Amino acid sequence: MACKIQLLKNILKLSVSPVVQNIAGSATQRSLSVTSRCVSRRGFHSSSLRQGLMEFFDNPKVYGEDQVKHGRAWKIDELRIKSNQDLHKLWFVLYKEKNMLLTMQEECRREAALFPSPERIDKVEESMENLNAVVEERNHAYRELEEGEQANVDGQWQHTPFGRLGYRRFKEYPIPPWANVTHRAINQLPRHVPVTWKYGVLHREQVIRKNAQAKRRLLNQKKRLKSAFPNAEMD
């Protein structure tokens, strides 16, 4: 305990010591002002429960239980009718719950105890994914209204230097495309470089073969099923 207090004193000394102030006076002033503001906003806490770090742990009632009774995940349709503010609040509720569950999982692993109802993690994650999808939907619609369909295009189909078609996602650059030398060298090549022609032909042959194989396999499977179950209804 004494050691801890000593350490705390040292830290305090460091943060308020004049030597530090001389080196970077403005920085320390800023840090001091930040701390004072924090003290004045002591009552600020958006969550209803104020348990400090114990919010990372589950209710002690459920320790050692086989199962924790709980509901289901939020469906996407239920989230669509909620306002942006509600979604914003819900996001943090879910985030805290997920943090709590992951902490409990780790703690149970450390203590070699049973973590009750691990499917809760999946349900919370599913809810968060659905929430993100709703927010993305709304922003998508807003962009389309403001800037037109062009605003939501995130990439384009183009031929690689090896002659194969691929989808390239757009990236953000500080300079326009005509000034970007590397971009032009990589992405604005002619469709087929003559050297890669023969590889293109070989690739196409491979694709045709694979498709034919898949088709044959499906047919054989159907034949075999028909011979095994002659009375079954099949498409």
Next chain:
Amino acid sequence: MRLSPVLRMCYEYSNYPKRYIERQMYKGSQRETAGLSGIKIRKKKNWYYGATRPWEEDNQNENAPGVRHPKIFLEPIKEWNVFKGDLVEVLVGKDKGKQGIINYVVKQRNWVFVDGLHCEHKFIKSDIGLRPTMVKSELPLSVTTDIALVDPSDNKVTEVEWRYTEEGKRVRVSTRTGRILPLSAMAEETRDYKTKSTYKEQEKDTRSEDLEKVTFEPKLMSFEQDIMDSEGIIDRRMPAKSWWY
């Protein structure tokens, strides 16, 4: 009604999210390092389904790396007519002609288990020194050939068909007598509730009034702008010009 010796959980009864089932399924499968992206799980392509569920250890042992099973040909079924809690007649085996209630369904194998019928008796050695105990457990029955649904009006076997009532509800109807075969309450039952309406709300659940409340108002601003407005955050910084291509 008696419970079978091993408490088996149907997919619907377990009420587990799909993602959890998959996570449990591939828990013991081989892992390999995949470059910089980290660890990749080698998922088995043709998963073997048996009388146990993928989240149970027995099924995972059946699918352990190196364990092989003969290929299974399943009869394609267009419409699934048989559910948990239905009264059926067994058409094969020692219990041929007897009627019983379905207590377990395995859709992946076209299997059903009838409560107390078509059983096997096994001696199981429990501990050293103790005498082995005899355990009775049901064997699987094929949905297409080994069982048939029973018409409640005359307790005889029928074929069924899905039709719509005048209210627009989809029901099973006996083709022989035209009588509706209602679904049992057991078909709806899960680990969490007997019926949906009798579900007891838990501490962390959202109340149904709050859930149904419509608070959405269409606004001509993005999500982030709306949140900034309501929180009183004003940002007058101009972003530097950039190009997306």
